[in-house]
Amino acid sequence: MQRAIERRGIPSVSISVALDVTEHVKPPRAIFVPFMMGHHFGVPFHIELQRRVILAALEHLVKAEQSGEIVRLPVTWAQARREGIAIEQALGMRK
């Protein structure tokens, strides 16, 4: 699908949590985040992380020079979860 969009002259970037799939499908641009399926933009209420994923994708969209390039975001799922729990505690949503 991303290839069909790019062929129409619209630059595109995707967020991947499955590196093997992305390598096989060869979208024009992708960023890889090592997050759980269904959590491409991070964890609940972690606004900064959600923004960071989007901004990294936009940066890649602007800067990529070669089709198929996959940028890895230097984050871990464990760290994202820890930060998410701390945010929920600070918001009084979790003990």
Place this chain on the structure above:
Amino acid sequence: MMDSSKNPPAEEGQLRPGLWQTVNERYPGSMIHKADYVPLARLSKPLSESKLTFVSTAGVQPKGTMPFDVVHPVGDYSFRYVPSDAKISELEIHQLKYPTDGATRDLNVIFPIKRLQELAAEGVLGGLTKNFFSFIGYNMDPERLERTLAEDIAEAVVLQKSDLALLSPA
């Protein structure tokens, strides 16, 4: 902007290189492999003047629209428009194939509509297309998906006058 590490050498690429073949042995033709790359299109103006569209396979849809057929044996090849100014309370998820424990508490983890609205309001983005696009990722006939749904959405993305597209294959 952050410092992002680049693609590793090919031999460090896939974590389990044989896995792909096992999926295709069980479900022949269910996985796409492409040998070629599509030439890059370029943004014609700065991000701050560009209109973004968002395409998601998360099965997110406005309440009241026809629910995706999540139990069809080969999947649902239709898509829904999601107004980019929608509130999260106006949306719901119909899908069975990814964990939604995060999304049910904060939809932005899979469909970051609020974050995109904020980036547009702040001027980081020039704006958002009137509608975003949503379908379900469970489609066991990728050849059909490529021939129909991918082309349908790509056409609609053009009609929405999108300058760039962010995609999130759930």
